[in-house]
Amino acid sequence: MGYCAYTYTITLDADSGLMSNIPLETASNVLQSCIKLYSGSDFKKSMDDTVAHIRNLCKANRCCLLLTDFATGMCKLLSDSHLVEGPHGPISNIITGEFYDIVQTWPETIGGSDFLMIKNEHDMQILKEKNPVWYASLKQYDMKTLVLFPLNYGNETKGYIWVTDFDVDNALMIRETLELTTYFISYAIANYQLVKRLEIMSTIDLLTGVKNRNAMNNRVNDFVEGSEAYPESLYVVFADLNGLKQVNDNNGHIAGDLLLKNAALILQDIFLGHEVYRAGGDEFTVFVTGLSEAEFMEKIEKLKKYTYTDEGVCFAFGYCADDGKHDIRYDMKTADERMYADKEEYYKLYPDRRHK
Structure with a gap:
């Protein structure tokens, strides 16, 4: 057995x-x-x-x-x-x-x-x-x-x-x-x-859902280094939130985060199909391509509805159209300068908010 x-x-x-x-x-x-x-x-x-x-x-x-x-x-x-x-x-x-x-x-x-x-x-x-x-x-x-x-x-x-x-x-x-x-x-x-x-995680801003500064820098480098061809038309928009610090101080950072999210949604809606970036803090950058000047200005008119307001999302913004020299860094510098000039006009209208 x-x-x-x-x-x-x-x-x-x-x-x-x-x-x-x-x-x-x-x-x-x-x-x-x-x-x-x-x-x-x-x-x-x-x-x-x-x-x-x-x-x-x-x-x-x-x-x-x-x-x-x-x-x-x-x-x-x-x-x-x-x-x-x-x-x-x-x-x-x-x-x-x-x-x-x-x-x-x-x-x-x-x-x-x-x-x-x-x-x-x-x-x-x-x-x-x-x-x-x-x-x-x-x-x-x-x-x-x-x-x-x-x-x-x-x-x-x-x-x-x-x-x-x-x-x-x-x-x-x-x-x-x-x-x-x-x-x-x-x-x-x-x-x-x-x-x-x-x-x-490396390209998307987790708070607002738009692209982040890292993605923007990579896009700019692609243009500068020539790995990305310049489009026939290119517009650069810089938009900065007015009053974010005041909202954070008075209502808390949760309310400030909500304001940033709403700002991103507005920019995504106005510039639908184009590249919206959160450059940092309360600053946003938009690259608009493939539009005629008239089409681009229609979007700018929509953006103006969110400027010089004393409630909700309020932008200071500037823009620059590429002049054919294909220098995106110059375009960004110019748009940034114009945005700060627009912000100064806002503070002239609301001087009590300059340090808020």
Whole structure:
């Protein structure tokens, strides 16, 4: 008589030793996917190429990559590769806001596993018992086989990748390939999202939502160094809030922050489609391009409604039109000088506010 004991250990961390102990064919497939994933600087194109490559490996009709945000209840189609479109048109027509109601059922359906594979009608019937809503959706779009992997990074699910109507005879190879490939895709998505957040933090003023001084300086440098061609028409506007210190002193900094936000909204509304920057403190800069002089002056007339007022948002402003010499630093200096001249006129009208 003999005995056999089978034990296993559950861990949330990836075991690099086990993950690297894979068949040669799988290793080759994963390596090819990673080359496509990291071969270019265009994140979207790299993802599209990788998803198309995975679909070809699986000999499938479709491969999709979906981004999720469970904190906000949102999902977004990042990439799709298919041979034959479904009976209801592009997959983008399916993945709308309502599709999140199905997506949020997937973690429970997958359960303790790290993937879900449906290879035949028997598997489909099991899914029907566990998740009838998702089953009905798959049947509606005539999907017969499916493999779904979550894209996990740390303790967060960044999204899902799924393949439908794949080569069932190669199910083991497909599982092994996706199991390891999704590991690299998850890290690529996490890194991309981190870089985008850092870009936003480095270029967007977090209080007002307009671009910040760093973004403005980069834009100016692009013009000066010639990496950005001058537009046919360029106007520079400097706008400074009057009375911000008075609001801060009398009503508190929360009221002052609200005034700055309202000022930014007004400038964004007047100069819709153009570049609005918070240069610092209560100062804003606007670069207006592609307008005729008449069109630009219409916007200036709208801006004048917010000057020399004793309540709400009140601007002192100056502007300069590029004279064809293409010297944006001169244009900014001139607009700044004119803005301060306008501010002096304001203080002549309200001398009691000069030091407030």
